[in-house]
Every structure is written in structure tokens, then in C-alpha cells.
Amino acid sequence: MHIQAQARALRALLPVLRISLAVLLLSASAKVSVNLPNTPVPITFQVLAVLLLGLTLGSREAALSVAAYLAAIGTGLPLDARGLGTAAFLSPTAGYLLAFLPAAALAGVGRGRGTWSAFAIGCAAVAIIYLGGTALLAGYTGSWERALALGVAPFILADLGKALLAAALVQLGRAARLRWLL
Secondary structure, three states: OHHHHHHHHHHHHHHHHHHHHHHHHHHHHHHOEEOOOOOOOOEEOHHHHHHHHHHHHOHHHHHHHHHHHHHHHHOOOOOOOOOOHHHHHHOOOHHHHHHHHHHHHHHHOOOOOOHHHHHHHHHHHHHHHHHHHHHHHHHHHOOHHHHHHHHOHHHHHHHHHHHHHHHHHHHHHHHHHHHHHO
């Protein structure tokens, strides 16, 4: 009986551990950042991390992970790309950060699917990030056209590549796990 209680306790802690590791992944992926000229939006690995979280954890845990990450930033921790902490939610890139939440949930729909289905869902999740980011960036730039030029156009190819990479990595991980189990 005692062993069963320990097993239940361990199973209850596993989601907390996965979410904690996901917050670390999001934080680290924010720090891999390249600033582009003439745009306030940097290239980071956060889009890749959000897609990987969704595709591996599923909608619920991926969304909880992003919510925990955003809450940590909200408390002032400098986990965003620029290290602003709470001020990141007042910056031109705030919409991208906030859009990570629904994007992670959407990417979670691709969990357990084939590479091309996961890629297509990843592309839809990227579109959600662009929509949220562009909506708030337009308030800073004064127009949707300028926001699209600064916050979407320079990133499309890289983010499509990230969606394909996320889908492929998850598929490779699944295949490797199956080989280890057999």
C-alpha cells in the first residue's frame, strides 16, 4: 500500500516537473536572441520552444507551461528576450509573448500526429503568434501595414523552418523512443 501511495505522489509531481522544465526551456530560448535592424522584434528560439512544448506536452500542459512562464515574467523575473521582466508586457513585443499561450494550446492539438499534420498545426500556431504580436505592435507603429512589415515579414521563412523543425524533432524523438523500448 505504501508503494502505491508513493507512485501516486510521483505521478502527481510529474506534470509539475514537466511544466518547470518547460519554463526553463522558454526562458533559455528567449536568451538566444538576434536583434534585426529597423525592427523592435528580435529573432529568438521561443517560437520553436512553444511549438515543441505543444507537440510534446499536449494543449493543456503546454498552455499551463506558457502561463507559468508569463506569470514568472509578470513577477519581475527577467526571463524575456530583452530581460525587461514585467516591463516586457508594456513593450512593442508584448503581443508576441501573450500570443504564446493560445499558440502553445493550438500546437498541442498536433501531439501524436504525423510530421506533416504537426507541421500544418505548427504553422497555424505561428499565425496565432503573428496575429497577437502584430495587433499590439500596430499600436506602437501606428498602422497594421507597418506592423506587418516590422513584425511578420522578416520572420516568415525562419518561423516556417521552426515549425518544420519542431514537427521533425518530435517525430524523430518518437521513433527513437520506440527503438529504445523494442
